Amino acid sequence: MPLEIHRAKGSALAAQTVRASWQRSGAAGLIETQYIRPPVVSRDDILAAKDRNCKLLKYGEPSVENSYEQVAGTCSVVLLADATGTILSSRGDDEFMLGEQGRFFLPGVCWSERVAGTNAIGTCLANRAPISIDMAEHYLIQYRSLCGSAAPVFDSGGRIVGAIAAYSTNTATQLHTLAFIRTVAILIENRMLAREMANEIIISFHPIAEHIGTIKQGIVVFGHNGRLLGLNSAARSILHIDSQEEVTSRFAELFAFDFSLESLVEKVHASGNCQFTALLRDGREVTLVVSIGAASDSASSHQRAVTTQPLSSQSSSRAKREHFLLKDLDLGDPQIQRAILKASMILGSDIPLLIEGESGVGKEVFSAAFHNSGPRNGGPFVAVNCAAIPEGLIESELFGYEEGAFTGAKKKGYPGKILQANRGTLFLDEIGDMPISLQTRLLRVLQERQVTPLGSTHNTPVDVSIVCATHRSMRAEIAAGRFREDLYYRLNGLRIHLPALRERKDIDRLIDFVIETESGGRRIDVAPNIRSALRTHPWPGNIRQLQMVLRTALAILGNGNHLELQHLPDEFLQSEESSDFSIGTARCGDLAHIELEAMRRAVDTAGGNMSEAARTLGISRKTLYRKLKRTPPK
Numbered sequence: 001m002p003l004e005i006h007r008a009k010g011s012a013l014a015a016q017t018v019r020a021s022w023q024r025s026g027a028a029g030l031i032e033t034q035y036i037r038p039p040v041v042s043r044d045d046i047l048a049a050k051d052r053n054c055k056l057l058k059y060g061e062p063s064v065e066n067s068y069e070q071v072a073g074t075c076s077v078v079l080l081a082d083a084t085g086t087i088l089s090s091r092g093d094d095e096f097m098l099g100e101q102g103r104f105f106l107p108g109v110c111w112s113e114r115v116a117g118t119n120a121i122g123t124c125l126a127n128r129a130p131i132s133i134d135m136a137e138h139y140l141i142q143y144r145s146l147c148g149s150a151a152p153v154f155d156s157g158g159r160i161v162g163a164i165a166a167y168s169t170n171t172a173t174q175l176h177t178l179a180f181i182r183t184v185a186i187l188i189e190n191r192m193l194a195r196e197m198a199n200e201i202i203i204s205f206h207p208i209a210e211h212i213g214t215i216k217q218g219i220v221v222f223g224h225n226g227r228l229l230g231l232n233s234a235a236r237s238i239l240h241i242d243s244q245e246e247v248t249s250r251f252a253e254l255f256a257f258d259f260s261l262e263s264l265v266e267k268v269h270a271s272g273n274c275q276f277t278a279l280l281r282d283g284r285e286v287t288l289v290v291s292i293g294a295a296s297d298s299a300s301s302h303q304r305a306v307t308t309q310p311l312s313s314q315s316s317s318r319a320k321r322e323h324f325l326l327k328d329l330d331l332g333d334p335q336i337q338r339a340i341l342k343a344s345m346i347l348g349s350d351i352p353l354l355i356e357g358e359s360g361v362g363k364e365v366f367s368a369a370f371h372n373s374g375p376r377n378g379g380p381f382v383a384v385n386c387a388a389i390p391e392g393l394i395e396s397e398l399f400g401y402e403e404g405a406f407t408g409a410k411k412k413g414y415p416g417k418i419l420q421a422n423r424g425t426l427f428l429d430e431i432g433d434m435p436i437s438l439q440t441r442l443l444r445v446l447q448e449r450q451v452t453p454l455g456s457t458h459n460t461p462v463d464v465s466i467v468c469a470t471h472r473s474m475r476a477e478i479a480a481g482r483f484r485e486d487l488y489y490r491l492n493g494l495r496i497h498l499p500a501l502r503e504r505k506d507i508d509r510l511i512d513f514v515i516e517t518e519s520g521g522r523r524i525d526v527a528p529n530i531r532s533a534l535r536t537h538p539w540p541g542n543i544r545q546l547q548m549v550l551r552t553a554l555a556i557l558g559n560g561n562h563l564e565l566q567h568l569p570d571e572f573l574q575s576e577e578s579s580d581f582s583i584g585t586a587r588c589g590d591l592a593h594i595e596l597e598a599m600r601r602a603v604d605t606a607g608g609n610m611s612e613a614a615r616t617l618g619i620s621r622k623t624l625y626r627k628l629k630r631t632p633p634k
Helices: 003-007 012-027 043-052 054-071 100-105 120-127 171-196 233-238 261-271 298-307 316-321 334-345 363-373 391-399 436-448 474-479 485-491 507-518 528-536 542-557 570-578 590-605 610-617 621-627
Strands: 076-082 087-092 131-133 147-154 160-168 201-206 218-222 228-231 275-280 285-292 353-356 381-385 424-429 464-470 494-497
Touching: 012 120, 012 131, 043 054, 054 076, 054 087, 054 160, 054 171, 054 334, 076 100, 076 120, 087 100, 120 131, 120 147, 120 160, 131 171, 147 171, 160 171, 171 218, 171 233, 201 233, 218 233, 261 285, 334 363, 334 494, 353 363, 363 381, 363 424, 363 464, 391 436, 436 485, 474 485, 507 528, 507 542, 528 542, 542 590, 590 610, 590 621, 610 621
Parallel strands: 353 464, 353 494, 381 424, 424 464
Antiparallel strands: 076 087, 076 160, 131 147, 147 160, 201 218, 201 285, 218 228, 275 285
């Protein structure tokens, strides 16, 4: 079959690439009609290959799982290979993997051109570029029922460390698959760079400011001595550096500034401004966003520690969540594990995260763990509940205001939550409840990366990672005209769903987790009848309700170590007996009743000592008085 017809609909360059690959395959001694049997690879050889590529697996294997979810049900397989084309990890549909071809996509199988002829993995590695190989373009006839797309993964020095690929028997999806796989490869590369060098000076840049925070941004990393430590593929492209060229440049050789890298770092520390405009050596203007690692110096670390205060009220439970990492939330539920896997893929990428789920499922805890697990963990985590702030105040609360901006404004003004989150994470809870009049302003901030406080004409640059959460259907809100579609797409970088408590498979471990957290690590034995009652309860208030029930039970238990059914709050026990706590029909005040009951029982247990009761419940004394509608003593 003449090769020229294989890409009748493709580009001339792609056809030329395939033609050159065929020539290499023939030169390697391969014959089109020969049949290669699936190799038998020992477990030791597979483990040795994984050991040699532990860093690639660390950052790439989660991408295999997440990418497979995007193509599941299309008779496909997604895989990660090392620089030799040897498969390290794969995940595919049973329909594909249990067939004849599936045996060629197991860990340990090599897909280099030398072994398998022209194919997506081997050819992308040989050409150092993404490629799609359609059925008849494979050199060996035995692979011509397949179509594959693959993209190389580079390290910070521009060396190929592996490839991510997807294969299928369905050629119709290949164009989309190639773009998708290429994006995944870039995310793996950027994640390796950002995580491995999180303590250094990381500069994101692009000639178009709106591309900062996307896969198009260039990333360069400098040590504190000004030496270039690494850069991503996008940076090489923007700077016109050959993909195989060794780079030994210093900061001043790449960016035209009137001051040194050391001066730039000092300016960031002094002003909090992390966005700058600079010229490249060829005269092009670029926007820079500077991120300084948590270990840069003690002064900046102290500054960041202070700015984390917006997260912390006086609640001990909220203080504890500041230390949770994403891995700490994995208690065995498959849906939570998938959410953690997906979120882990975008750590350090500045891609917005949108968390969906019912009220009380732990969206804020998840977002805080996401923040703590990424390279911004040294910066502030600022949470804003868009539904809890009165509409007349939310604009000034978010964007801040200048002195005298309105009647009642603070004398020195107020920076606003967005600026408080600078160089950290801004968590917008219940984003679906944000007034539509403010959505335009938020969209502008996200696009321009700067904030203009009320009453001010001065724009202040801001560098924030955005995490949003909602219990609403955003599609329905858009259809009803209550939410801007363009803002939705700006916020919907990666969407994850947290399951309701009644849907989770790990409720026993979650019970133990909550008890350990609420008891301060004290060993508590839980009676089987309590576990049974908690396991079968419909939980309309989700984890928040479970937490309050167990917090109350522990307060009633006092210094004991054996939790019995009688320690559960009366409201919970009554609802179990009457069975009127069914999903969708529960009184909206049930959770409030449980909370009130918990507070009353805690006060009784503390002998009327409000301070001790407040400490037991993990809330402030003032909050306890307010909830019980008592007047605190002067």
